[in-house]
Amino acid sequence: RRALGIRAGRSRLVPAAVTSAPASGAQLPGAGWARTRALGSCGARGVAMNIVVEFFVVTFKVLWAFVLAAARWLVRPKEKSVAGQVCLITGAGSGLGRLFALEFARRRALLVLWDINTQSNEETAGMVRHIYRDLEAADAAALQAGNGEEEILPHCNLQVFTYTCDVGKRENVYLTAERVRKEVGEVSVLVNNAGVVSGHHLLECPDELIERTMMVNCHAHFWVNINILVFMTGPSSVR
Numbered sequence: 001r002r003a004l005g006i007r008a009g010r011s012r013l014v015p016a017a018v019t020s021a022p023a024s025g026a027q028l029p030g031a032g033w034a035r036t037r038a039l040g041s042c043g044a045r046g047v048a049m050n051i052v053v054e055f056f057v058v059t060f061k062v063l064w065a066f067v068l069a070a071a072r073w074l075v076r077p078k079e080k081s082v083a084g085q086v087c088l089i090t091g092a093g094s095g096l097g098r099l100f101a102l103e104f105a106r107r108r109a110l111l112v113l114w115d116i117n118t119q120s121n122e123e124t125a126g127m128v129r130h131i132y133r134d135l136e137a138a139d140a141a142a143l144q145a146g147n148g149e150e151e152i153l154p155h156c157n158l159q160v161f162t163y164t165c166d167v168g169k170r171e172n173v174y175l176t177a178e179r180v181r182k183e184v185g186e187v188s189v190l191v192n193n194a195g196v197v198s199g200h201h202l203l204e205c206p207d208e209l210i211e212r213t214m215m216v217n218c219h220a221h222f223w224v225n226i227n228i229l230v231f232m233t234g235p236s237s238v239r
Contacts, residue, residue, distance in 0.1 A: 091194030093120030168215035177227035
């Protein structure tokens, strides 16, 4: 029985080699674990490769951005002339709005200044008028010297208009915009600068200040754009 591989209790003769072979479709012990380990190894290599590729892509994009920035700094585009054009600046009473107003005044733009604070707005207008007087004096001196005719703009009437306007209130914006169209004319350049900063943490900020922030920093852009941009149809308009 041992020689022929006969199992006890059976009448059939089954070779020992046959009885030791696994059935069809069965897996050897540890085969599933080995396959899982192989797949995991391939997946890890794929993830590592993706990370390396993404690193080089991001590095290239960052370096390319620096190259473009340097090129724009070295080769600057031609500046657009705003001389004689109507420029409306919101929040012109202080901060960036005042700096915008002074810079546009140096470029001989006709200014329309909006601010909720009448006194601060008039102070900015006074600074603008001082710049206008300096420009007119320089033009007069150039005319007397006879060497600046090409740079002087004789038809450019330098003026500044001030309006007290709360851009967070829709009705106020509508009325002020209508006054500008009647008293000044079509706006060519719009600087939507007005904004407020609470300076508080969210849980410490009063409800009224949150509402005020949203009205000025968000809603006001819609009210101003609806009333100003719709009339900026000229080819020289800047939005």
